[in-house]
Amino acid sequence: MSDQGPKPTTHFGFKEVPTGDKVSAVAGVFHSVAAKYDVMNDLMSMGIHRIWKRQTIEMSGVRAGDSVLDLAGGTGDLTMRFSDLVGPKGQVILADINESMIKVGRDRLIDKGFVGNVSYVQANAEELPFPDNTFDCITIAFGLRNVTDKDKALVSMRRVLKPGGRLLVLEFSKTDNPLLTKVYDTYSFNILPKIGKLITNDEDSYRYLAESIRMHPDQATLKGMMETAGLVNCRFHNMTGGIVALHYGVKP
Template structure:
């Protein structure tokens, strides 16, 4: 029997998921950041600011921002003077980020930002290349999360840090039912109205529910070789910042 993985609430052949996820993000790339504002009421901006404060990028560091195509995290880290490689498996997402960089007067061929199409499960970078690895709202869409975590560990230098922000399961009593109803009924409708794509946002909502709970994902990070792992719940656990160190 062929191996299956989750695609939202569906189980699909493992060979199909990467292309299916790619199609979703190709469709939503142009409106991705606008939809983040609409769906979170702008709160994703505060969450990302908080995330970057935890990463503490420093001048001269080499940082890999994986699944960071539109540049939202990279643009926040760039003022630190760190050398940031923005990577994504989806070229349409990277194209949006490059366009946004040009609008900010940042030449995509020069300066502290480099744009690179990469598969998180099979990075083309040399081992021990980066001081920090970041991934925000992206790892749940990876076909083999364990492979992506091991690759993150491989490309980090000793003493390097791993930071991931991902949606999770809220721990606030009574809020779970409200959040579930919003995710399954409101989010797809908003996707249809704003991005003319209800199905893609239905998948994105479902993918959150299929992602491992915080303790389980922290265990996966440890299994990949990281030490001093930590979980920081935000908004009652609806979002969480996970971290670990390569020692």
């Protein structure tokens, strides 16, 4: 019998898991929390996530007639705003790897009357099922940290952008203020899982979310990853003391 050696691993929160198992592990988290996702977002961020997303919209430069991919779009906060901006001649695709999140997002958008220029695709960010040069803008909000191979995903996003198209990555990041970091850690690891248990009866998923934030690359590292993927004019804007950062890059 030949020895093929140890299987490659990746992090799932603070745990190491076989690389091939991470997608299903992350899927389990979001299947569990999908129904209460919006309520938890408001509670976790005290509503500030709406301001972070508003700034993402403003930096996107999306206008009438554009084609937009809202990747890891979940329950559709950004999709709704983009739908208004692109108008009847534009298109917005809400894509998510998780079937439960897409279902919640689709039901929510249809209930609010967003039909006609919005469509839904279940897709893995690492292998986007779209032709080259399709989108004027791609956003991924609070989703990149859950992707197994982030470098591969960034290359995939670049491929499907049109030349001159913009990628915006909104993600939890690193604060360089020691006091804020201490408060943030205390909240993330002691309070957030308890809120998750109270609202969704799922403490473990919110402990994973806190751990996944800590394992995500810092601002400078992610900027470098975007540049390596072939994007130019890369920069980032810290919000709420660096708890969240909005990264921006353009396909040349």
